[in-house]
Amino acid sequence: MRGGSYLFDMPSVQLNTDVALGVAIPARNARGRIARLTGVVDAVLSSHNYPPVIERLMAEALVLTALFGSLLKEAEGQVTLQAQTENGIVDLMVCDYLRGELRGYIRHDPERLAEAGPNPSLFALFGKGYLAITFDHPVMNERYQGIVPLEGDSLAQAAQNFFAQSEQIPSLVRLAVDKRDGQWVAGGLLFQHLPEGEEGRDRLHTRLDHPDWPHVAVLAGSVKAEELTDPALPLDDLLWRLFHEEDEVRTLNAVQLTRGCRCDPGYVRSVIARFPPDEREAMVGEDGLIRVDCEFCSSSFSMSLNEFSVD
Numbered sequence: 001m002r003g004g005s006y007l008f009d010m011p012s013v014q015l016n017t018d019v020a021l022g023v024a025i026p027a028r029n030a031r032g033r034i035a036r037l038t039g040v041v042d043a044v045l046s047s048h049n050y051p052p053v054i055e056r057l058m059a060e061a062l063v064l065t066a067l068f069g070s071l072l073k074e075a076e077g078q079v080t081l082q083a084q085t086e087n088g089i090v091d092l093m094v095c096d097y098l099r100g101e102l103r104g105y106i107r108h109d110p111e112r113l114a115e116a117g118p119n120p121s122l123f124a125l126f127g128k129g130y131l132a133i134t135f136d137h138p139v140m141n142e143r144y145q146g147i148v149p150l151e152g153d154s155l156a157q158a159a160q161n162f163f164a165q166s167e168q169i170p171s172l173v174r175l176a177v178d179k180r181d182g183q184w185v186a187g188g189l190l191f192q193h194l195p196e197g198e199e200g201r202d203r204l205h206t207r208l209d210h211p212d213w214p215h216v217a218v219l220a221g222s223v224k225a226e227e228l229t230d231p232a233l234p235l236d237d238l239l240w241r242l243f244h245e246e247d248e249v250r251t252l253n254a255v256q257l258t259r260g261c262r263c264d265p266g267y268v269r270s271v272i273a274r275f276p277p278d279e280r281e282a283m284v285g286e287d288g289l290i291r292v293d294c295e296f297c298s299s300s301f302s303m304s305l306n307e308f309s310v311d
């Protein structure tokens, strides 16, 4: 038994997969989030019919969204991650998080993807792309959006640039995706240096050169891809591996993650109702119905024109 205090709360949820776990290292003014997804990825992918390259990208984007979501200060907060691209194989990628629920979709060009081979670069996928990350806190009536170019080798690097450029917080992001026994596993971690150990977004006195940060970054950065994607390794055990020489490591709340879509017929109808009558008429298909598909979960909603009053 080593010295030091380890305040690992008794978890109320399992810490192997489809979960995000918070961690604080008070003496180093650092906080982190670590997440792993299996069933959530399967559930999201089951609504789509993506080739393996796009499935892998979706898995990676979902775990990144889970990490961002677990940073939210408010239970009703929402994070939306959207990649806007120019001349990339991927035309649009959207993932979002609300109350532990994740969903996402990717629009891409299958022909160009096939030409690009099994391992296209980030640039091939997104072209001159941008990653927009939006934090919504409806109760506090706050919205914050940051946009960074999709540069570098990976989504993880773009996310790191987001924190460096938009928030000026020294951060480290690692993401890993693997297919094990036919099932996608996505794992990731995010560590940040906080001013004076504050667990929050107020950081007037962040010092970019604080000596504690390189130490935390080296330990967190030593995580191996196969550790992030091993569902047999609970996340608190993985944190122990990385930080067991620290005096105090506190795990925070764990958030169980699920796949959830918030599309509902009433909302879809209200959107259609806002169009002028002539535009609504133009939406009617051969079967006499207006049909709207949810891009996230592929649910199809149909309604007839006379459901909309003409007043």
Ligand SMILES: [Zn+2]
Binding pocket: 261, 262, 263, 294, 295, 296, 297, 298, 299
């Ligand atoms: Zn839906």
